[in-house]
Amino acid sequence: xDSISHSxxxxxxxxxxxxxxxxxxxxxxxxxxxxRLASSLSAVEIFVVLFYGGIINFDPKDPRWDSRDRFIxxxxxxxxxxxxxxxxxxxxxxxxxxRVGKExxxxxxxxxxxxxxxxxxxxxxxxxxxxxxxxxIALKRKGKDEKVFVLIGDxxxxxxxxxxAAMFAGEHGLDNLIMILDNxxxxxxxxxxxxxxxxxxxxKFKSFRWTTERIDGHDVxxxxxxxxxxxxxxxxxxxxxxxxxxxxxxxxFLETDPLSHIKNIKPEDIDGVIEGLK
Amino acid sequence: xxxKRVMRDVFIESIYNRMFRDEMLFFLCADFGSPKxxxxxxxxxxxxxxxxxxxxNLINIATGLALEGFTVYAYAIAPFLVMRAYEQxxxxxxxxxxxxxxxxxxxxxxxxxxYDVSGPTHHCIEDISAxxxxxxxxxxxxxxxVLVETFVDYSINNKCPKYIRLDGKPLPKIYNTEDVxxxxxxxxxxxxxxxxxxxxxxxxxxxxxxxxxxxQDGISCGLVDVFMIRPIGDALLLETLSRYKCVINLExxxxxxxxxxxxxSCILNGSSATVGIKKMGFGDEYSFDMGGRLFLHKSHGIxxxxxxxxxxxxxxxxxx
Numbered sequence: 001x002d003s004i005s006h007s008x009x010x011x012x013x014x015x016x017x018x019x020x021x022x023x024x025x026x027x028x029x030x031x032x033x034x035x036r037l038a039s040s041l042s043a044v045e046i047f048v049v050l051f052y053g054g055i056i057n058f059d060p061k062d063p064r065w066d067s068r069d070r071f072i073x074x075x076x077x078x079x080x081x082x083x084x085x086x087x088x089x090x091x092x093x094x095x096x097x098x099r100v101g102k103e104x105x106x107x108x109x110x111x112x113x114x115x116x117x118x119x120x121x122x123x124x125x126x127x128x129x130x131x132x133x134x135x136x137i138a139l140k141r142k143g144k145d146e147k148v149f150v151l152i153g154d155x156x157x158x159x160x161x162x163x164x165a166a167m168f169a170g171e172h173g174l175d176n177l178i179m180i181l182d183n184x185x186x187x188x189x190x191x192x193x194x195x196x197x198x199x200x201x202x203x204k205f206k207s208f209r210w211t212t213e214r215i216d217g218h219d220v221x222x223x224x225x226x227x228x229x230x231x232x233x234x235x236x237x238x239x240x241x242x243x244x245x246x247x248x249x250x251x252x253f254l255e256t257d258p259l260s261h262i263k264n265i266k267p268e269d270i271d272g273v274i275e276g277l278k
Numbered sequence: 279x280x281x282k283r284v285m286r287d288v289f290i291e292s293i294y295n296r297m298f299r300d301e302m303l304f305f306l307c308a309d310f311g312s313p314k315x316x317x318x319x320x321x322x323x324x325x326x327x328x329x330x331x332x333x334x335n336l337i338n339i340a341t342g343l344a345l346e347g348f349t350v351y352a353y354a355i356a357p358f359l360v361m362r363a364y365e366q367x368x369x370x371x372x373x374x375x376x377x378x379x380x381x382x383x384x385x386x387x388x389x390x391x392x393y394d395v396s397g398p399t400h401h402c403i404e405d406i407s408a409x410x411x412x413x414x415x416x417x418x419x420x421x422x423x424v425l426v427e428t429f430v431d432y433s434i435n436n437k438c439p440k441y442i443r444l445d446g447k448p449l450p451k452i453y454n455t456e457d458v459x460x461x462x463x464x465x466x467x468x469x470x471x472x473x474x475x476x477x478x479x480x481x482x483x484x485x486x487x488x489x490x491x492x493x494q495d496g497i498s499c500g501l502v503d504v505f506m507i508r509p510i511g512d513a514l515l516l517e518t519l520s521r522y523k524c525v526i527n528l529e530x531x532x533x534x535x536x537x538x539x540x541x542x543s544c545i546l547n548g549s550s551a552t553v554g555i556k557k558m559g560f561g562d563e564y565s566f567d568m569g570g571r572l573f574l575h576k577s578h579g580i581x582x583x584x585x586x587x588x589x590x591x592x593x594x595x596x597x598x
Contacts, residue, residue, distance in 0.1 A: 113374065113377050113378065114377060119345065119378075120341075120345075120370070120374065121369045121370060121373050121374050123369070124365060124369055126334075127338055127366065127369060127370060129338075130334065130335045130337075130338025130339055130341075130342070130366075131338045131339075131341050131342040131345070131370065132342060133335075133338070133339050133342060134338060134339040134340060134341055134342020134343040134344075134345070134346075135342040135343075135345060135346055136342070137327070137339070137342070137343060138342060138343045138345075138346030138347075138348055139346065141324070141325070141348075142346070160334070161334040161335060161338065161366070164329075164330070164332040164334055164335035165335050165338065165339075167330070167332075168329060168330070168332070168335055168339065172327075
């Protein structure tokens, strides 16, 4: 594994960034209570490693740069934690983070493609993988080496359209497609295992001719190693990285609540929660 | 008006010819064929994809290709294309094309009662209403294969989502290529005096036959064929219809639910013209009646006899 583990500074950098992103996500939630906090917190390290770890090629000054790696955030509602990253990297001004959900802002509780850095409509689940398959076919057709990354949630796997696309990707050997599953174990009303158990996820995708890996989705070293390896790997199979995460990561009462998806933190309690972050 | 051809064959043949010189064309289907498609998929294997019986994925794959600049044709049975994949059409074509250039051409075969004996699941009598309510999507509803043939250039040059509703049966030619003006959206095929039928697709043929019979009785009736439900030149259509006292809207679709009749009503209501409108189509119910298309038309009162009766009744009313 080509890991950055030998570089203590890089690991610390990614961990520090993750902590900062969590704080900023909570600050956004303070002013925009309609944001889905718990599912945004589970994906923090995934966003951080992709964008600060040098996995994804991007250009904040030219969000639709033709040579960028494509990134489709299919679990759009659970990506509020991507806002501070986009601002920090220069896609838009940091001051915009203080206007989420306010009149005239382009940053909503659900992100739309009017936001620099978002390419697709992501408010309804189950669309991203199919679109990513189309993009992957297009890139291959054009002879381009850029990759297509998709972020999907585990609850999203209940959508039938995901499996239409999963079959398609395997059949067409889309090895330029890397799907990251934010496997935070819960959907809106309960833990997934109590709704319809999604496991064994790896076997399901393997049977559709995908390559799979499974890691701790909050461990930046594991994320970096797997994502870098999967990006470079060829072999005529689409790739799935199952990132086992915790919904509401960093906020103890959310981490243990099966209803965390719809739980808010009152604005007056945000400072206390931020102080408790590790 | 001879030379029957199936619209889908004409369209696929035209696309096939364009694919030789335009590398940016992709043809996708949801496991739905045509004799002409066999040649296309053999010749252009890398730009033809059968996604399987998966209309939702059909739209999503098409969207991804279009985001990367390709012109995409997505081909399926009309009711499944429109209604199985409705949210994909809404979010990824209608909504996303507010922001991004998306040239996806949905080719739905089986408009109206094309699949007559297959029953109500295969009848497509809601599609105009369903797509018309979504912004940014062009709706093409041709009555003959000449219109279809001319649409290929239009589909490539106008880089927006489009819904192309094709009849499934062989139909005779109505237009001459040099007379077709797609931008105009409609054509007054027959000029009448007091009553004018407005129709689209297959029903234009039914109307032509009814008008011929009326003519034998010395009765004049106009006919406007609407082939572009959107965009259409509202002002020009209003000007044309305003010459009449009453319009009969004729369609193989539900009435009063947002279809062609609603479009015509809106245009008439938004003006000072005092043109009456009689709507002929399907009422607020499904039908399991079994039989061929003409039988089904008769049982719903939208056959030639039904049209002739309505025209005569309206003329009687005008005179009274």
